[in-house]
Amino acid sequence: xxxxxxxxxxxxxxxxxxxxxxxxxxxxxxxxxxxxxxxxxxxxxxxxxxxxxxxxxxxxxxxxxxxxxxxxxxxxxxxxxxxxxxxxxxxxxxxxxxxxxxxxxxxxxxxxxxxxxxxxxxxxxxxxxxxxxxxxxxxxxxxxxxxxxxxxxxxxxxxxxxxxxxxxxxxxxxxxxxxxxxxxxxxxxxxxxxxxxxxxxxxxxxxxxxxxxxxxxxxxxxxxxx
Numbered sequence: 001x002x003x004x005x006x007x008x009x010x011x012x013x014x015x016x017x018x019x020x021x022x023x024x025x026x027x028x029x030x031x032x033x034x035x036x037x038x039x040x041x042x043x044x045x046x047x048x049x050x051x052x053x054x055x056x057x058x059x060x061x062x063x064x065x066x067x068x069x070x071x072x073x074x075x076x077x078x079x080x081x082x083x084x085x086x087x088x089x090x091x092x093x094x095x096x097x098x099x100x101x102x103x104x105x106x107x108x109x110x111x112x113x114x115x116x117x118x119x120x121x122x123x124x125x126x127x128x129x130x131x132x133x134x135x136x137x138x139x140x141x142x143x144x145x146x147x148x149x150x151x152x153x154x155x156x157x158x159x160x161x162x163x164x165x166x167x168x169x170x171x172x173x174x175x176x177x178x179x180x181x182x183x184x185x186x187x188x189x190x191x192x193x194x195x196x197x198x199x200x201x202x203x204x205x206x207x208x209x210x211x212x213x214x215x216x217x218x219x220x221x222x223x224x225x226x
Contacts, residue, residue: 001090002083002087002091003037003047005094005127005128007039007040007129008039008040008041008211009038009039010038010039010067011037011038011042012036012037012038013034013035013036014035015031015032015034016046017032017033017036018030018031018032019031019032019033019065019066019069021065021092027034029061029062029065030143031062031065031066032046032050033046033047033066034048034049035047035048036139036226043074043075043076043215044073044075044076045075045076045077045078046066046075046076046077046078046120047078047079047080048063048066048077048078048079048080049079049080049081050063050079050081051081051082052081054140055192060214063079067080072133073114075127078112090121090124094125094128096131098099102112105163107129107131108131108132108133109125109130110129110132110133110134110143111133111134111135111136111141111143112139112140112141112143113134113135113137114137147218149180152180153173153176153180156176156218156219157176157218157219159174161215161216161218161220163218166215172215172216175215175219176214176215176219178186178214179214179215179219179221180194180198180210181193181194181195181196183196183221184193193199198223202224204224207224207225208224208225209222209223209224209225210224210225211223212222
């Protein structure tokens with residue numbers, strides 16, 4: 001995961017090959033390195049991940065043979081152990097921003113203005129090529145509200161719609177915005193819509209229910225007709 005945030009790494013492959021040889025006793029041995037990284041300058045690096053306290057004699061022999069083979073191939077070899085736990089936790093948390101579900105513009109990370117975000121936090125993002133964008137003043141829930149809206153829009157609309165171009169996307173999102181604010185029930189508002197109050201109770205036997213479609217039939221809205 002740390003290699004994913006290294007700007008010098010352009011390609012990463014897990015267990016790229018099997019290396020076979022015979023040990024001093026003539027027994028057949030084989031070893032598959034953990035990773036192969038292609039660097040920005042074109043060179044390759046083979047990486048084995050094993051903590052110092054877990055390296056046995058067979059492992060040390062395998063790493064030595066792998067290093068010699070990489071030297072013959074013109075590659076580098078590294079054996080790395082356990083990373084700093086604080087660094088590993090930060091990188092693991094930042095890794096989720098690579099997923100499309102996080103939305104936003106590439107290379108940007110939004111955060112609030114809480115004191116728990118220090119300059120070191122922004123420095124870690126900057127080192128990964130990510131620019132920090134602050135939320136509005138005194139709006140600690142802005143991120144949560146935006147993420148909930150984006151998640152609902154994706155689950156209810158975009159995951160079930162084939163978007164052709166930007167104009168189609170804008171038109172579809174405008175229809176969903178209208179549906180979300182004027183018709184869709186919200187549990188936090190006691191099933192009312194944000195821009196439309198909950199209607200008074202009626203006797204359904206005296207009315208007919210009319211269905212209206214939006215976004216090409218992906219979304220249905222239901223209303224009463226006298």
